Amino acid sequence: MVYMQNELNTETPAPRLRLANSGDALAIAALHADSWQRHYRGAYSDSFLDGNVLENRMAVWSERLAQLNPDCFTVVADIGNSVIGFAHVVLDQDQEWGALLDNLHVTYSLKGRGIGTRLLAHAARELIERHPSDCRLYLWVLEQNRAAQSFYIAHGGVCVEKTTHGPVPGGGTVRVQRIAWSDARSLASPEVT
Numbered sequence: 001m002v003y004m005q006n007e008l009n010t011e012t013p014a015p016r017l018r019l020a021n022s023g024d025a026l027a028i029a030a031l032h033a034d035s036w037q038r039h040y041r042g043a044y045s046d047s048f049l050d051g052n053v054l055e056n057r058m059a060v061w062s063e064r065l066a067q068l069n070p071d072c073f074t075v076v077a078d079i080g081n082s083v084i085g086f087a088h089v090v091l092d093q094d095q096e097w098g099a100l101l102d103n104l105h106v107t108y109s110l111k112g113r114g115i116g117t118r119l120l121a122h123a124a125r126e127l128i129e130r131h132p133s134d135c136r137l138y139l140w141v142l143e144q145n146r147a148a149q150s151f152y153i154a155h156g157g158v159c160v161e162k163t164t165h166g167p168v169p170g171g172g173t174v175r176v177q178r179i180a181w182s183d184a185r186s187l188a189s190p191e192v193t
Contacts, residue, residue, distance in 0.1 A: 015077035015084055015115055017122045022065045024076055027083035029057040035105040043142050048170025056169050064088070073130070075122045077106070077115050085115045087123040091131055097160075097180055098136025099127055120155060124187035137184040140165065143175035152179045156186050 020028065033054040041049060048056075065074065071092065077085040085106035093100035101123065106115045128135050141148045143162065153159070157179035166173030181187060 013079050015079050015118065017075060017077055017118060019126075020065055020074035020076045020086065022062075022067075024074075024083055024086075025061040025065045026058065028065075028074070028076065028086050029054060029061040031083060031086065031105055031107060032057045032061070032103065034108065038108055039145055039148070040142065043144055043174045044168055045170040045172060053169075070130075072102075073123075073126055075119055075126060077119055084110055085119050087119040089123050089127055089137075091127070092134075094138065097138040097178070098134055099131065099138075099184070101137055101139040104139075116151060117155065120187055121189050124184040127184050128188055135184040136180070136182060137187070138178055138180035140176045140178055143177055149177065149179070157181055 033056075036044065036053055036057075037049050064072070072088065072090045074086055074088045076083050086103065087101065088103040090100040090102050092098070093102075101120075104116060104119055104123075106119070124135075124137065127137060138160075139152065139157075141152065149159070158181075159177050160180045161178035163176060163178070164173050165176050168174050
């Protein structure tokens with residue numbers, strides 16, 4: 001088994017990367033809700049984040065994973081059958097910008113251990129395999145989420161637009177940045193094994 005070194009110099013098993021299935025809906029929804037509660041505070045309403053965010057995410061992920069959809073895919077990272085991260089991509093979402101990286105979240109306690117990088121690379125490889133003629137990729141990131149912006153820019157993404165989106169779950173609007181890659185092949189480094 002391959003191990004990754006983290007910042008505390010303790011070993012964590014390397015995650016297994018695979019496509020999500022309907023049985024992953026609850027784990028993905030819980031991770032997604034936790035990430036929103038930690039990082040979307042101040043952008044999304046407290047009443048939503050402290051209330052039915054898990055129920056909201058469960059409805060979304062149950063629907064997304066209920067059946068195979070050729071227009072999108074979700075990659076999960078798991079360790080010992082526990083989902084510790086995921087990335088969701090929607091193909092051909094935008095005529096100008098290409099595929100949308102709609103979500104990329106990693107379990108909070110495991111951030112900084114390369115899991116997000118692995119998910120991003122695996123999602124890029126899946127995009128290339130499914131859509132080799134157009135490998136453009138973009139995402140929207142909250143303007144307040146500087147850590148996420150830094151992560152994507154460090155991986156070659158370019159901020160190409162700033163705007164307001166809404167209404168968002170729970171109501172209201174948010175300031176966001178579009179970060180884009182003209183070719184996702186730049187993200188698709190060989191998988192660490």
